[in-house]
Amino acid sequence: GENVEQHPSTLSVQEGDSAVIKCTYSDSASNYFPWYKQELGKRPQLIIDIRSNVGEKKDQRIAVTLNKTAKHFSLHITETQPEDSAVYFCAASIGYGGSQGNLIFGKGTKLSVKP
Amino acid sequence: GAVVSQHPSWVICKSGTSVKIECRSLDFQATTMFWYRQFPKQSLMLMATSNEGSKATYEQGVEKDKFLINHASLTLSTLTVTSAHPEDSSFYICSARPQDYNEQFFGPGTRLTVL
Numbered sequence: 001g002e003n004v005e006q007h008p009s010t011l012s013v014q015e016g017d018s019a020v021i022k023c024t025y026s027d028s029a030s031n032y033f034p035w036y037k038q039e040l041g042k043r044p045q046l047i048i049d050i051r052s053n054v055g056e057k058k059d060q061r062i063a064v065t066l067n068k069t070a071k072h073f074s075l076h077i078t079e080t081q082p083e084d085s086a087v088y089f090c091a092a093s094i095g096y097g098g099s100q101g102n103l104i105f106g107k108g109t110k111l112s113v114k115p
Numbered sequence: 116g117a118v119v120s121q122h123p124s125w126v127i128c129k130s131g132t133s134v135k136i137e138c139r140s141l142d143f144q145a146t147t148m149f150w151y152r153q154f155p156k157q158s159l160m161l162m163a164t165s166n167e168g169s170k171a172t173y174e175q176g177v178e179k180d181k182f183l184i185n186h187a188s189l190t191l192s193t194l195t196v197t198s199a200h201p202e203d204s205s206f207y208i209c210s211a212r213p214q215d216y217n218e219q220f221f222g223p224g225t226r227l228t229v230l
Contacts, residue, residue, distance in 0.1 A: 032217040043208060043221040044159065089158060093217055102149070103219060107158045 002027040004092050006106025014114050019080050021109045023090035024072040030092040033073045034103070035064060038087045047088075048075070080113045087111070118142055119211050121222030128199055129230055136194045136225045138209030144189035145211035149219060150182075153206040165192050199229040 003026040013019050025033075031052035036044035050057045050064045050073065057064050061080075066073040077084055087110050091103040118141040128134050138148055147166050151159040163179075165171040165186035173179045181203075183195040192211075196203055206226050210219040 034218065036221075041206075041224075041226075043223045045221075046218060049218065102161060102164060104161075105158045110156075 002030060002092055002094070002104040004090060004104050004106040006090050006109060008109060009107065010110045010112070012112045012114065013080050015080060015082060017080055019075075019077045019084070019111055019113075021075045021088055021090070021111070022072060023074070023092075023106050024070075025092040025104075026071070027092070027094065028068075028071060029094045032093045033064070033066060034091050035075050036089045036091065036105075038089065038108075040086075044089060077111075080111075082113050082115050085111055085113045117213075117220045119145075119209065119220045119222040121209055121225055123225060124223060125226040125228075127228045127230065130200055131198055133195055133197045134199055134227060136196075136207055136209075136227075138192045138194070138211065138222050140190045140211040140220070143211075143213050143220075145192075146189065146214040147212045148186055148192040149210045149212070150184060150192075150194050151208045151210070153208060153224075155206075159208065162194075196227065199227070201229045203227065204229045 006023045034049035037047045038044040048062050048064050050066050061078045063076040087108045089108045090106040093103045120139045122137045150162045153159050161174050162177045163171045163173045165184045167186050167189050171184035186192040206224050208224040209222040212219045
C-alpha cells in the first residue's frame with residue numbers, strides 16, 4: 001500500500017523567512033496530494049492541494065510543487081508569520097471515489113515561527 | 116459550505132461503558148465518511164472507511180467489534196466505542212467526502228477520556 005514520508009518533523013524559522021516541508025510517496029498511482037494545517041486541539045484544515053497533472057500550484061504565500069518522477073512533493077510558505085505556527089500534514093491518495101481515494105497521511109511537521 | 120460537525124466535542128466515561136460519537140455533514144451529502152484516531156503529537160491514523168448503506172472497511176489492527184461504525188444516511192455516521200478502556204482515550208476525528216471528490220472535510224474532533 002501507499003506510504004508517505006514527511007520531513008522534517010519539526011521546523012523553526014524566524015518571522016519573514018521561508019519554510020519548506022517535503023514529502024515522498026511510494027505508490028506511483030497516487031494522483032492527489034493535499035496539505036493540511038492543524039492547530040492544537042482543532043480539526044485539520046485543507047490549505048492547498050495538487051493533482052498529478054500539475055507540477056506547481058500557488059495560493060498567495062503558499063505553494064506546492066510535485067515531482068512525479070521522483071515521487072515527492074513539497075509545501076513552501078513564504079514570508080512566514082507567527083500565525084503560521086501549527087502542525088502541517090501532507091497526504092496522498094489514489095483515484096476518485098469508491099474504495100480509492102483514502103488519504104494516507106505523513107507524520108506531520110511542527111512549524112514554529114518566531115517573532 | 117462543506118461543514119462537518121461532530122458530537123460530542125469531549126466525553127469522559129468510566130471503564131467498561133460504551134460511547135457513541137456522531138459525525139454529520141451539514142450542507143452536502145457524503146457517500147463516504149472516515150474515522151481517524153490521533154494520539155498527542157502524532158499523525159492521523161485511519162481507523163475505518165464507511166460508505167452509506169454498507170459495512171465499514173476497517174484498517175488492519177482495528178477491532179471492528181470494539182469500534183462499531185454505522186453510516187445509515189448520506190449525512191450521518193456514528194462511531195461507538197464499546198467497553199471502553201483507558202487505552203482507548205484519544206482524539207477521534209471524522210471526515211466526510213462528497214461523491215466524486217478526493218477532498219475530505221474534517222469534523223472538529225471528539226476527545227475521549229476513559230477513567
